[in-house]
């Protein structure tokens with residue numbers, strides 16, 4: 575069985591993430607969305623909420639699983655028997671960091687491959703942090719995040 579992992583903070587999930595998930599799901603028997611438990615960063619949404627938003631937004635895609643992980647991604651991959659990391663690329667600015675991460679992960683486990691999917695041009699400027707910033711100041715983020723997230727985002731801020 576071909577299993578991929580799409581890791582991230584998803585704080586919160588945006589339509590840019592969902593676009594990668596939908597397209598990525600077609601490449602694998604199973605695509606695991608790995609939600610990072612990052613204790614250093616303090617996320618706006620709890621882990622449970624981030625997972626709930628993802629599960630709700632992906633419920634139409636049968637081969638998606640949403641799971642949390644902490645520590646090394648490649649350890650999580652080993653436990654899940656996954657061999658491919660899926661990443662989205664928005665701009666050249668993403669490249670340097672992702673390049674470093676991909677090479678480090680390959681050094682840690684040469685059997686794991688990272689693949690990059692080009693963003694959908696509709697969402698290339700989207701990031702979770704920009705969404706939070708705009709919402710904080712009352713800007714409209716309709717059409718950029720799932721509706722369920724939109725409702726809770728304004729409540730939260």
Ligand code: ADP
Pocket residue numbers: 581582583584585588589590591594660661662663664668692693694697698699700701702703
């Ligand atoms: P963000 O960078 O928005 O805070 P994450 O850390 O959760 O989000 O990102 C997880 C993955 O999703 C990364 O590989 C990132 O490059 C990708 N990604 C995030 N937003 C988009 C987008 N709008 N289009 C394509 N890929 C994206």
